[in-house]
Amino acid sequence: MRKVSFLFGLITCMSFSQNKQVLYGFSEIPQALLLNPGGEIKNDWYFGIPLLSHIHVKAGSSGVSVYDLFANDGIDFNGKLRNAVNKMKPTDFFTINQQLEMFSGGYAFGPSYEKNQYLSFGLYQETDLIAYFPKSIAVLALDGNANNINRPFQLNQINLSGEVLSVFHVGYNKKVDKDFTFGVRGKIYSSIANFNSTKNKGVFVTRTGENNFYNQIFNLDLEARTSGISSLIDDENSNFSNDIAALRKRILFGPNLGLGFDIGFTYNLTKQWKVDASLLDIGFISHRKDVKNYKIEGEYSFEGINPLFPETDTGQTSEDYWNDVGEAFEDLFEVKENANKYTTWRPVKFNASLNYAFGKKQSKDCNCLKEDLSYLNAVGMQFYAINRPKQPQLALTAYYYRQLFKSLRAKVTYTVDSYSFNNIGLGISAHLGGFNFYVLADNFLQYKNIYNAQSVSLQLGFNYIFNKNEN
Amino acid sequence: MIKKLVKHIAIIVLFCFTIVSCTKEVDFDQAKDLSLEPIVASNLVFFNAPATNFFANSSELITVRDSVIIDLFNRDFFVDNVVKAEFVFETVNSINRAFSIQVDFLDDANQQRHTFSFTSLASPTHADIITTHTEVFENNLLDDLKASNKVVLTIQALSGGSPLNNSTPGRIQLKSKGIFYLTTGEIE
Numbered sequence: 074m075r076k077v078s079f080l081f082g083l084i085t086c087m088s089f090s091q092n093k094q095v096l097y098g099f100s101e102i103p104q105a106l107l108l109n110p111g112g113e114i115k116n117d118w119y120f121g122i123p124l125l126s127h128i129h130v131k132a133g134s135s136g137v138s139v140y141d142l143f144a145n146d147g148i149d150f151n152g153k154l155r156n157a158v159n160k161m162k163p164t165d166f167f168t169i170n171q172q173l174e175m176f177s178g179g180y181a182f183g184p185s186y187e188k189n190q191y192l193s194f195g196l197y198q199e200t201d202l203i204a205y206f207p208k209s210i211a212v213l214a215l216d217g218n219a220n221n222i223n224r225p226f227q228l229n230q231i232n233l234s235g236e237v238l239s240v241f242h243v244g245y246n247k248k249v250d251k252d253f254t255f256g257v258r259g260k261i262y263s264s265i266a267n268f269n270s271t272k273n274k275g276v277f278v279t280r281t282g283e284n285n286f287y288n289q290i291f292n293l294d295l296e297a298r299t300s301g302i303s304s305l306i307d308d309e310n311s312n313f314s315n316d317i318a319a320l321r322k323r324i325l326f327g328p329n330l331g332l333g334f335d336i337g338f339t340y341n342l343t344k345q346w347k348v349d350a351s352l353l354d355i356g357f358i359s360h361r362k363d364v365k366n367y368k369i370e371g372e373y374s375f376e377g378i379n380p381l382f383p384e385t386d387t388g389q390t391s392e393d394y395w396n397d398v399g400e401a402f403e404d405l406f407e408v409k410e411n412a413n414k415y416t417t418w419r420p421v422k423f424n425a426s427l428n429y430a431f432g433k434k435q436s437k438d439c440n441c442l443k444e445d446l447s448y449l450n451a452v453g454m455q456f457y458a459i460n461r462p463k464q465p466q467l468a469l470t471a472y473y474y475r476q477l478f479k480s481l482r483a484k485v486t487y488t489v490d491s492y493s494f495n496n497i498g499l500g501i502s503a504h505l506g507g508f509n510f511y512v513l514a515d516n517f518l519q520y521k522n523i524y525n526a527q528s529v530s531l532q533l534g535f536n537y538i539f540n541k542n543e544n
Numbered sequence: 545m546i547k548k549l550v551k552h553i554a555i556i557v558l559f560c561f562t563i564v565s566c567t568k569e570v571d572f573d574q575a576k577d578l579s580l581e582p583i584v585a586s587n588l589v590f591f592n593a594p595a596t597n598f599f600a601n602s603s604e605l606i607t608v609r610d611s612v613i614i615d616l617f618n619r620d621f622f623v624d625n626v627v628k629a630e631f632v633f634e635t636v637n638s639i640n641r642a643f644s645i646q647v648d649f650l651d652d653a654n655q656q657r658h659t660f661s662f663t664s665l666a667s668p669t670h671a672d673i674i675t676t677h678t679e680v681f682e683n684n685l686l687d688d689l690k691a692s693n694k695v696v697l698t699i700q701a702l703s704g705g706s707p708l709n710n711s712t713p714g715r716i717q718l719k720s721k722g723i724f725y726l727t728t729g730e731i732e
Binding site: 139215279285 | 569570571572574575577578579580581582583584585586587588589590591592593597608609610611612632634697699719720721723726
């Protein structure tokens, strides 16, 4: 029973954020190599059409959908908001992830009879935001403390982080023998802007008091760290285009840099069975310049003020006493700023899959199977995990892949995540001569009312691919 | 080649149509209706005084008074969002002497905007006698509260009962809290 509840807990934690389950393993699309540097490679060389080779957006909310709150159904908005707050847990979150590839390319090299090595490179920009739902703060804002005596309002529920960065990467892939391929990718991160507030502690609670009705306890330990933001806010000019220019400069080797790498492999168990796995974004960014951190730290227990018979220290007037109370509150809520450098770790992602290929193409000339043709179908299971501030988020996907015509490949996925057990994804990749276009999206069952989807994801892009063994 | 291109583009366009898909009607303007109505409770003043506190320089201290500058009630957030306030007082008296508690609200110009008082009953047997008083601020009275920035608290020993000296038994305790009803956003 405990195992069952654990499994259920695991499944409810499952999520989608940054998961590109349709793209993973879709080896006709060159960008699949970014999800597993040790993936199979099916081209001799390629280049991405600049700024159009990979456009990815993903937004999600694990607790409520847009439709839950904003449906035009005549129900009072505040009632819907209250229902949403009651329904959501502090582990629910909102997230946005966006990527835009500036350029990318790759080419195979090695002995001319068998080019078994592949070098790929590129530069992409990424935005990643996650904000957990601070339930206790929402309840405090909705209800106040008067009817919540003795209820602690936990400040550690304030947990959010976000970053905009650019990533320059070079990857190396080697097919060691016919069964084993591995790859690594080195990355240089250039942080454009970063903020995070993930280590908050403390509590606000109103308890029944001794000397007065209540004992109001403030225990605050809040911190927010930012880099690359204060210079934009504090600068004298209000001209937005100057800020844009400043941001653009940071895309290539800005002031706050980091290093990281990806690793991965593919192993053919048999001709038809295949396993692969990858670890992505094992890396850090060191924030040294343009850093501004904010801290509120203090503890105070407030019983009210005692102006008539203050229990004062010797010689203290009641005026002094009153000033002390005022100062205590000012100290408590004083925001201290510093410029201490800090390091952030990129969210590490893990992918793994088990695949089975079947159904070779029938040759038209004779009623036999052509030996060198690859399989037309594949099915498999994929597992995905990402490390997040509160807890890792997981997803499990089953898929079916099919080569439809010589030039069209499609993949259908079914993913289990924290909101739904019915996330259907679909992707196609079209190849016309050297020209490749792909579009991938998920949560198709929700598309009859997109506002009711708790997450939506879309990737598309254009490449020019030179394939080996064109047939 | 061209034919093929057209065919593929047609498939892709079809695919994109399924992506664009339907939406049911939503109304983001509803966010303008957002209105929070929290009820905030806070301690106000308190004291806990033995009877002997009312004896100084060999005579009864009939009146003890102090004023407190409170710039809370006329702050913008308070003025804009508080729609009702209640001040709740509770005294516990075990002195054989009745006391009057008076609270005055004064504005910037030291003009009195509001005053109220209540009596904490004497306790001839020195048992705890509990007296409560609730002052509700609504409408004009709430405006008077929002105009005030100074509160004068006066405790006065009433005549009758035991004399107050440095051996009078008992004590008087005052607790008080404010209950503030807030409405942010839409106020009809």
